[in-house]
Amino acid sequence: MTDPDTRRRPSVPVLVALALPLLLLVAVAAVGIVGRVQGVDRAGFGGTGGTGPTAAAPETGPLTVVPVDAPDASGPECTALLAALPAELPAAGGVLPRRPLADPAPAGTRAWAAAPRPAVLRCGLTRPAELTPTSALLEVNGVRWLQLDDGVPDPVIVSYVAVDRPVYVVLTAPTAAGTGPLQTVADVLRQTMDATDVVVR
Numbered sequence: 001m002t003d004p005d006t007r008r009r010p011s012v013p014v015l016v017a018l019a020l021p022l023l024l025l026v027a028v029a030a031v032g033i034v035g036r037v038q039g040v041d042r043a044g045f046g047g048t049g050g051t052g053p054t055a056a057a058p059e060t061g062p063l064t065v066v067p068v069d070a071p072d073a074s075g076p077e078c079t080a081l082l083a084a085l086p087a088e089l090p091a092a093g094g095v096l097p098r099r100p101l102a103d104p105a106p107a108g109t110r111a112w113a114a115a116p117r118p119a120v121l122r123c124g125l126t127r128p129a130e131l132t133p134t135s136a137l138l139e140v141n142g143v144r145w146l147q148l149d150d151g152v153p154d155p156v157i158v159s160y161v162a163v164d165r166p167v168y169v170v171l172t173a174p175t176a177a178g179t180g181p182l183q184t185v186a187d188v189l190r191q192t193m194d195a196t197d198v199v200v201r
Helices: 004-008 012-042 076-084 180-192
Strands: 088-091 094-097 109-112 119-125 137-140 143-149 157-162 168-174
Touching (some): 076 119, 076 180, 088 180, 137 180, 157 180
Antiparallel strands (some): 109 119, 137 143, 157 168
């Protein structure tokens, strides 16, 4: 005769089959929560402020730079500028070391390792279309610059175009690096190239 209590209790395989989906659901939820918390820390909204152990280290390997129209990149002005640039740029929280360029490297180009993107200098570019009679210019260490960004409220990367020298020079750097890279490049520009009038449309 069958025990009534035995008939009411589900077998072990049935219990396992019922428990597995529940355990899987709990595990997926836990992974999702951990991922969101780590993502917040990496974005700079967690306790580390984006500068602690979760902050991404800058890449230091050869950088591939896309060629652009730079008719004066091999000229004497750019040659003198590149020869005078330091191996390291001062930045907020330390220095940016020189980063090698992958072959074939465009003429008139230098790069430094930084996060989230490298700092890149290009010399000898064509006149920027954004430069107009109403453009607001910055003066940094005796050099006049046109600031360009991606238009978002808090840009991650910003470019500065030196517009009062014989050739156009562009420095693109992460905003987290502070003003050190721009000030250093401005000093070298002032020492290697004479000032000229700003040409606008």
